[in-house]
Amino acid sequence: MTQRQRSLIGGISVLGVAGIICKVVGVLFRIPLTHIIGTDGLGLFQQVMPAYNLLLAITSAGIPVAISRMVSHYVTIGEPGNARRTFKAALKLLTILGIVSTVILLLLSRLIATLVKTPEGYLSYMCIAPSLFFVCVMSAYRGYMQGMRRMMPTAISQLIEQVGKVAVALPLAAIGFARGGEETGWIMGSAGALLGTSLAECVAMLYMIIHAHFVKPLPPQPNEKPVSGRELAKRIVRISIPITLGACIVPLASTIDSAMLKSLMMGTGIPDDIAGRHYGVYSGIVITMINVPTAVAMAMSTNLVPSIASGLARKDMKYVAREAGIGLQVASVVGFPCSIGMSLLAKPIVYLLYGSNAKFTPEELMLAGNLLEFSAMTIILFTMVQATSGILQGAGKQKIPMLTLVAGVVCKVILNAILVSTPGISIHGAPIASLVCYTVSMIPNLYYACKYSGYRFSIPNIILKPLAATAVMGVVVWAVYNFVFGGIQGILSADFFRRLVIVALCIAVGAVVYLIAAILFKAINPDHLPARFRPKKKA
Template identity: 35%
Template sequence: MAKKSFIQGAVILGIAGIIIKIMGAFFRIPLANLIGEKGMGYYQTAYPIYVLFLTLATAGIPIAISKMVSERVAIGQHYEAYRVFRVSFILLFAIGICSSAILFFGAGHIVNAIGNPGAKYAMMAIAPALLFVPIMAAYRGYFQGTQNMKPTAASQVVEQFFRVVAGLSLAYVLIKEGTVFAAAGASFGATAGSVMGLITVMAIYYYKRNGVKRDIERGSRSNTERGQDILVKILMIAIPVTIGAAIMPIMNTIDVGIVMRRLQETGWSEEAANGLYGQLTGMAGPLINFPQVLTQAIAMSLVPAIAAAYKQKDMNFLNYNVRLGIRTAIIIGLPCAFGLMTLSEPIMRLLYPMQKASAISAAPCLFIMAFGVIFLSTVQTLTGVLQGLGKPMVPVINLLIGAIIKVILTYTLTGVNSINVRGAAIGTVAAYIVASSLNIIAVKKYTGVKFDFMLTYVKPVSSALVMSGVVWATYRLMYGFFGNALSTMVAVLIGALVYCAMLFVTKSIKKEELRALPKGGKIINLMNKIKK
């Protein structure tokens, strides 16, 4: 297999992720206006449980497929790569049937146990998606293993598009029947989206079937692995990844009890404590998730690239991808972190103009959590590297250590009245700092990689600092004339342009790295013309 850097795949997945996030925003806001808080209560009862089932079913197996397929393709074993796909398809199909049946037929018992029986139909409507998404994950994992991210990106965008269109349309049609049925219609959007996403990825596979058959026929069929052995290897990779994916959601669930109790112990009323927690998780927290779309794309693309290089014992190319992956994550994470820190209050006021007091109060939480974006970016990237190296338990243990520290700090600091809910934000940042530091130690241990301190850290930080200064000055100069909203948006736009320019001025990005991007050659030609 020809050497492939992860960067093109990361760009493709990153663009798809941004599109999906934008479509998601266009779904949630009109839905809330349409079905109201009561309908959203039903929807929000069903959807998180669906996500939990989905995480348990699909968090680790696609990564396992991607890694194992990439390893076999790297040494010409295309038939064995196909067998990995076939075994994993059967496994995911079985998981899909079981999880879908549990959620559909157990919907009544689940919602009664939660204490929200009106959510039964919403849960039943979303349950069939658990059959189709795992099957889709098998195809995605296979394509990712061949380092072709386009089918994954295309199916993700199609899935989200039909989820939004079907969910909003059904909610609109069914609202006359009551909010219970409108919420069920919105939930069914996930099922409709999963069906169309599966059709898309299967159509791509069918279109490429002749090439797949040629590769299979060309591949060696000697020393074939037993299906049981392949299954065991898939589970050995998938189970640690799934555990790792569940750690922070579990810790965040524990966070609710800790924060609410500790705030009330220091004199805050139940209502005030709930409001403070809402500022942290409902107002500031979602803004931290946006940069994750891009760094998750890096991590997903790194797994097969690292696995292939490691299987071929090509440590030079492996270390090149590790260094480039870390730099890319830092280059993405820094402007997001510095920008959110510099404009924490203006951004909160821009997004929540009807809740001005709460927005201002939530700004310190955003400032603190924004600092953690840098480390969250590297945690995700280094996790992808370690998974590609066949060390999936290492990042799980490191994140668990970080999560334990988070719980300790959250418990201690939220009990200080002057710090209150900001203690939880500090605990979250500390968790990512610890996990990131431990991951980088592990990567150095297993690969021997050395980082160029100036290129990896100093130049991107310098670029981000200049951007931050320009953003602050732009906002301050404009605020008196144009108000908060326009000043914030213009400052963000100018900051993005300045940061991009500074990356080239400081030579934080090399020409050969630009060339690896889609249309990279055209970007280089444009830069050469500007220089002339």
Template identity: 30%
Template structure:
């Protein structure tokens, strides 16, 4: 595979991944306006289960399958490459059927154990997704192993688009029946989306199957690796990769098992506890997903560059990419943290105008969660580096530690009535700090890379502080005149512009790095005319 085609494939997956993440975050904002905090409490009780499987089908299993397929194709073992596909399909089909049966027939027991029996219909509605999501991973991995990234991107976008449209439509249609049914309607979209994604992939596969089978028929006889060995290798790659990029989903899954019961222990009724949980996970949470998507795109784009440098033992190129990844994580994380903290209340009112009281109550959760974005960005970037170094499994240790810290603190703090779900937000941030610092330490211990903290941290920090001052001045100057929504939107735009200018003025971004961007030469010329560089 030549460099050009590799970069093109990486770009296709990167762009599709960002669009999918943003669409998913945007979906839950109108949904929360439709079904409110109580409805989002029911929805969020079951959604983390789907997200974890989705990440497995998007990152973990396809990465493992594509790696195994491409290795065999490179050695001319066409039949064994196809055998990897067939065995993976059988394994994922079994996993999907078991997941469907467990969550469909055990729905009542599961939601009762989670302390939120009102989520029963939502759990039933999401169970078909658990059957089809694993199957998507097989086709995606197989196509990626053949260096064909288009099918994955098309299926991701199709799945998410249908999920958004169907979910919002069914939520509105079932709203008159009550919030438990409306939440189930939203999760129907979550099941319909993967079905559409699988259908798209099957159509593409059958269109290409004849040419594939012709190659298989003409290939020479070759010794076959045992099924057990293939499946063991699949798991050894898929599991750590999935876990490594599942920081927030795994923490959210842990929260589901703890928060509802601890809120009721603190003296809240079931209905109050469900509403509080909806404010945290269904209203504040989606806002955090947007910067998380940007950080994840950085992490994924780092993998091939780090892997290439590591494979040829080019330490200078490796150090350069690691330092650039770290600086990019800070450049993304700092403004997101400062911006969301400074405008937590106004942003919640902007996003959820139909649920004003719930949005106001959720604002402190967003403020707290925002403080963890820097560490989330750092953690995910370092995971991408560890994957590129061929050591994704070491990130499992740091994630496990962070999840344990999050679980213990969530249990303790959420049970304090005065803190309630704000205690869970504090616990999440503490977990992210642990994971971010540990992953940073693991990369440093593995590579010995030295960082310029003045360039990577201090200068972006100064830029973020100046940005925050402008944001607050613009917002509080304009709000009495044009209202919250316009004042918030304009202050965000001004803040973004000021931050970019400060990055250039403090030389946090160099001219040669700007050239690497699309239309970089033109951008350099424009910035020079504006005397920004």
């Protein structure tokens, strides 16, 4: 395996591990936050996120990918000066976008809060608004570093964000709740938590700026043809627009879900308060849990963009095909066990994290477990969608994943309207619609990713071998959970620490069994492992 290929695996590992840690911290963060500001405060905190995430996607989703791709291209063809100029042009664009988006959210905070039926939440919108500027500026540096194949700074900045949330947001939430008193404590507490989030983003941004200051740029080559900042800005915008539109689709779909699902359930005769709580279970528990393993998918997409762009810049199609193949293989090797593992351990995980929370009734916890069992199947699909999107974006075909995701979301909306409004199915139709959404997006993505990378899709390597290893893992985990720990009855009768032991041991056993099975079935190439775990080759 070449050094470049190892850098792809290494980059995925670095960002993947950091991403999973961040997702886990994000899940755990909400538990003490709920105890501090109460369920009303947490609801207000969650209510701010759709509008914020939509603005964040508009301002900072596409440009970092464009920077990464263009920087990788210029470095590969021996024009590091143009790579640096690309970064400077993008930094100007993102700084302007960050300022504009922050001002817009500040000015419209009362209007948005009124539109989403929480007029008391305008202060929360104002407190999160500055983070739009911080994230925009930080994303310019992240895109530049990723284009240079330096993934560690991005990983560290992500960890700083999450640690900052715990270290700053929780104390500010407590201070806000105390100052607000019984009447407005939940409002002030939510605002304090979101202000802490903004401060954490600020610290992460400062880290990226300081780190970049100490990274010595590659010297311009004498035969370089400098590209003007205006021309580079045009290219950045041209590349980033389809990616940005695609990134807006998911938060837009979440906003549509929040508007549709509750009313659809009420149409089947479910009371208003019950429908609201069922939607809260789906969005607050199930979707949050599904997002944890998808961090690896995001890491793959981030790493594949500069890798594919670099190979195409050298016109080395064999390298491009190999990188695409490795990306798809890693996606399946990670996605299959995450899907099956989370599905098998759905109820233990739900009861471990939320079983002691008085906010949820036993019926709602069981509902969350049932929904998570099925929703976990979307992990492998989402992982493949992200991997293929990274390949296509690196190949300059960024419109394709945008269009396929639009098609998937349209199917999701239609199926939600049909299934959730059907008595007896109700909220259980939402994960079915999501499964169809990502399937519709994945199939054409996979076809075009193979077409433009030159990779010949291998059913044994991408599907059969990882699936066989996953099946072995699934049988062992199911047996340990049911015969050793007593299945769901063992979970229901256990306290928090016993639940923690059950979940931890099941995950540990599953990980070891899967790794052994994957090596035996040759789903994992030993060359893909870190150097310390690779078998030594005889001279």
